[in-house]
Amino acid sequence: MSETNINEPSGQVQNTIPESLKEKLHVCESICRELEALSDHPECDVDSERSRLEAAFAAAPELPPEFAELLRKRFETALKNLEFASAENARRDAAFKELTAEIDALAAAGELATLKELEQLDKKCQRFAAENPVAAPQISAGLEKLAPMRERLVAEAEREKAVSAQADQLTEELTALTAAEDIAPLHDRKPAIEEAYAALGKVPAAAARRYAEAHKLAAVKLARHYETLDLARWESYTLKLDLCKKLEELSQLPDKEMIKVSKQLQEIREKWKTLGSVPKEKSEEINPRYLELTRSLQRKVDDFYSHRRQEQKQAAVEKQKLCDRAAELANSTDWAATANEFKEMQKTWKTIPGAGAAEHELFAKFRAQADIFFNARSAVLAERDRKFKETADAKEALIAAVEQLEPGNVRQAKNLRGQYQQLPPAGRDEHELRRRFDAAMNAFFAALKDDFARKEVKARELAAELEQLAADPMAGHLRAREIREEFHKLSCRTTVALERAALDKFGKAFEAARKKEKEDMFLRLKPLALQIASAWADSEAALPDDAALEKFPRLRTAAKYIAALREGDPAAAEKLEKQIASARSEHQRIIAALEEISSARQQEPLSLAAELEAAILGNFASDKAAKKKQAADPRQLQQEYLNAGLLPLQELEESFQRFDAAFSAASVKK
DSSP, X not given: OOHHHHTOTTSSOOOOOOHHHHHHHHHHHHHXXXXXXXXXXXXXXXXXXXXXXXXXXXXXXOOOHHHHHHHHHHHHHHHHHHHHHHHHHHHHHHHHHHHHHHHHHHHHHGGGOOHHHHHHHHHHHHHHHHHOGGGHHHHHHHHHTTHHHHHHHHHHHHHHHHHHHHHHHHHHHHHHHHHSSOHHHHHHHHHXXXXXXXXXXXXXXXXXXXXXXXXXXXXXXXXXXXXXXXXXXXXXXXXXXXXXXXXXXXXXXXXXXXXXXXXXXXXXXXXXXXXXXXXXXXXXXXXXXXXXHHHHHHHHHHHHHHHHHHHHHHHHHHHHHHHHHHHHXXXXXXXXXXXXXXXXXXHHHHHSOOOGGGHHHHHHHHHHHHHHHHHHHHHHHHHHHHHHHHHHHHHHHHHHHHHTOOTTOHHHHHHHHHHHHHSOOOGGGHHHHHHHHHHHHHHXXXXXXXXXXXXXXXXXXXXXXXXXXXXSHHHHHHHHHHHHHHHHHHOOGGGHHHHHHHHHHHHHHHHHHHHHHHHHHHHHHHHHHHHHHHHHHOTTSOOOOTGGGTTOHHHHHHHHXXXXXXXXOHHHHHXXXXXXXXXXXXXXXXXXXXXXXXXXXXXXXXXXXXXXXHHHTTOHHHHHHHHHHHTOOHHHXXXXXXXXXXXXXXXXXXXXXXXXXXXXXXXXXX
16 A cells, blocks of 8 residues: 555545654555565465564554554455465365375275276366466376376276177177067077176176176066976076085185186076076075075185285295395306206295286396396307207208108118218207107118008908998998098008909998988878878868978978968968979979980980081080980989979879879989
């Protein structure tokens, strides 16, 4: 406040103020200015300074009333501003401490922290930094500690998103199967969906809830479907008894098996969820038993992992000591002693339990120091080892060449022996290489003696086996094909006639069996087709059993359409008509082909003169066409006729008559 303002209490400017009054005014104004300045310096002892200035203002010289009132109001206003600024500073400091504490707590949480918590903390820090720019660098520095955690949580969130998408896909499939009327696809596909879901591992809660709801609905539908099947409930009860027995067995396993126990416990829980309900009189027995066993086993698993974490901490301390000792030995040149000590430390490392999350870092440190020593040691021994390796490689190549020698190549075997004897020793591998080379050479020459006798014995055994297979050629035709290949590989000259006789005998037996099988099927076709056609014409007539139509898929489909038509299905008639139209075309095509074959076989063959004349004129096209037409096989057409489909009763009888006549004429050999 300027002197001019102070000297204007009544709105009139006073130009003459006594020097003594000016000094008093200056003292009071100085006190007010100091008090006002305290609001901008929160780092000082505000309470002490305020007390001092209050005492100084109270002890200031007495002023005239008009000046005293103005300065008193200014002093009080400064006091209020100071109190407000102190409160704001305190609030800001508390907020800063709270944010710092939250950052430290989240950093200490480690694996327990979540991305949502981190994002919420980021927002709070951004708001605080915007309101308090001075503290922004400190807040940013604090958040930098959370950068690795943020990267890990973002990666986990991406993984959870991908897992959620896969889980939702399984949920949609399960929901669609549940909504379908046919229960069979749900029953058949549900275990595979559950296995695929279990393979996802930990699934985010929202996706897990959606899957759980879909899974629950599917289980409910299946349960309702099987409510009438008491056998299924007893089967479920038996399976649950087996699971409880398995839980009891797991509870007896030692602590070292707890990792496997934990996994199997989860599998049992998942398996339990997939099982249906049990008989009512058994539900109060099996469910409490299962709950007690799982809770008891879970407590045992939890205790194991708690003890394991303590064990990992102690292991980390012991392995750090080994890392320190390895660092001391890394630059040693006492190759033998230091190498032995490193090997002993490696053995000791293996006896110490794992150090958990610190295991990878500790092992990397230990391995790095060991690599420094062993790399230096390897460099010293490299030249000697290089020469030994060159010789060993050359001898390995000679051994491989001997092992790959073709039977009877004696000259090459002697040449390889001479090359081996000219090579220098190969160090500590020399004895083993020499033993292998001699063994390969001995095996080569021994094989020359044994190979021929072995082939002959094997060929005779195969021929005898083929003779036995001829008794049931349809069951043994695959093995007969393998025996033919083995004959070819053996190439035994002394058993060629025996092999040909056995193969010929089996071939004739196989052709006869195939012919009889086709004839039997054709004999079964007629009565079945006529029975279905009669059932179509007469709704009271019985349809054949589904098992009898297993080898005739089109007849079985027609029988299903007729059964559906009897039950009032309007779509069945249209489907049946379409199938009959297709069958009519097939019947006509096959019979026409057979009649064409029989007609061609009734024609007189070209005379030799006519064939020569056709050849001279270059009329090869008609000859090729005739050969192409004659290439059709009546047996193949008979096979196609077996599944040509259903016709109305009268048409079917006529088709059978035409087919029998045409097939008989076409099958007659010229």
